[in-house]
Amino acid sequence: MTTSHADLDALARDVRVYVFQQAAATGRVPQAPEISGALGRAEPDVRAALHHLAVGKVLILASNDGDIWAANPFCALPSGFRVDAAGRRYWGICIWDALGVAAAVDSDAVISAPCGDCGDQMTLEVRHRALVRADGVVHFAVPAHHWWDNIGFT
Amino acid sequence: MLLFRDEEHVDRWCRTRELSRGATMTPEQAWRLAYGWYKDKLKPDWRRHTLEETEALLADVGLTGAFWNLRD
Numbered sequence: 001m002t003t004s005h006a007d008l009d010a011l012a013r014d015v016r017v018y019v020f021q022q023a024a025a026t027g028r029v030p031q032a033p034e035i036s037g038a039l040g041r042a043e044p045d046v047r048a049a050l051h052h053l054a055v056g057k058v059l060i061l062a063s064n065d066g067d068i069w070a071a072n073p074f075c076a077l078p079s080g081f082r083v084d085a086a087g088r089r090y091w092g093i094c095i096w097d098a099l100g101v102a103a104a105v106d107s108d109a110v111i112s113a114p115c116g117d118c119g120d121q122m123t124l125e126v127r128h129r130a131l132v133r134a135d136g137v138v139h140f141a142v143p144a145h146h147w148w149d150n151i152g153f154t
Numbered sequence: 155m156l157l158f159r160d161e162e163h164v165d166r167w168c169r170t171r172e173l174s175r176g177a178t179m180t181p182e183q184a185w186r187l188a189y190g191w192y193k194d195k196l197k198p199d200w201r202r203h204t205l206e207e208t209e210a211l212l213a214d215v216g217l218t219g220a221f222w223n224l225r226d
Contacts, residue, residue, distance in 0.1 A: 013198075016200075017198045020195055020196050020200075021196055024196050056202065057202065058202070072192075072195075073188070073192050073195070094155040094156065095155050095156060095157040095184060096155045096184060096187065096188050096191075097188070097192075099184055099185050099187075099188035099189070100188040100189075100191060100192035100195075101192075102185075102188075103188050103189040103191070103192040103193045103195075104192045104193065104195045104196055105196075106193070113157045114157070115157065115158050115159040115163055116156030116157065116158050116163070116164075116167050117158055117159065117163035117164070117166050117167040117170075118159060118163060120159060122157055122159070124157075124181055124185075126185065129189065130185075131181060131182050131185040134180070134181035134182060135157075135181065136157045136158050136159050136160065136181065137157075137158050137159075137160060137161060137164065137178045137179070137180065137181075138155055138156070138157055138158075138178060138179050138180070138181060138183070138184040139155070139156055139157075139158055139164045139167075139176055139177070139178050140155050140176045140177050140178075140179070140221075141155075141156075141168075141173060141176040142176060143176070143177075143220070143221050143222075143223070144212070144221065144222045144223060144224050145223055145224055145225070
């Protein structure tokens with residue numbers, strides 16, 4: 001087991017780099033068993049590192065099973081915020097993160113998202129690091145100071 | 155953060171849920187915010203933005219005022 005804060009910090013760094021680079025490269029957010037196998041570290045240590053990263057607001061864990069819900073901007077599960085970029089399909093937990101996928105993978109991207117009210121699909125497009133197709137308006141329901149009070153709602 | 159067809163749809167969504175209206179921005183502002191926030195996230199030496207860096211990013215995107223205040 002991990003025994004010191006320095007060990008935990010170092011493992012958390014390795015886990016972070018693996019998770020985000022895998023998510024970008026594959027469109028799929030790896031979970032603890034896969035991370036454990038890839039890094040050659042015990043799964044409880046990996047889960048401790050993931051918890052450490054969640055406390056640091058680097059990613060978000062699902063409240064029921066401790067799996068990664070979102071390694072923001074990458075959502076681990078299909079959502080309403082779909083991103084097609086670099087020949088892969090990604091998901092975001094919100095429109096900010098969907099746009100963030102295009103930024104993180106540094107690629108042209110087509111983003112499809114529903115109107116929060118009527119559900120109509122809208123499309124945004126990023127090319128050469130610029131938004132070239134825009135639609136609608138983005139609404140933040142929660143003031144910035146309270147975003148992390150309930151990040152799922154935010 | 156949700157995308158809406160227009161301001162009227164935002165108002166209706168808030169009314170239906172009995173929520174106070176938050177703040178809106180253009181998709182262009184949202185893109186600039188997302189780009190500044192996430193462009194380095196894959197880098198091994200990535201670190202969270204400091205409070206001051208986040209404030210500067212919000213201001214650069216034109217998001218100022220009480221709603222965007224990050225301090226107590």
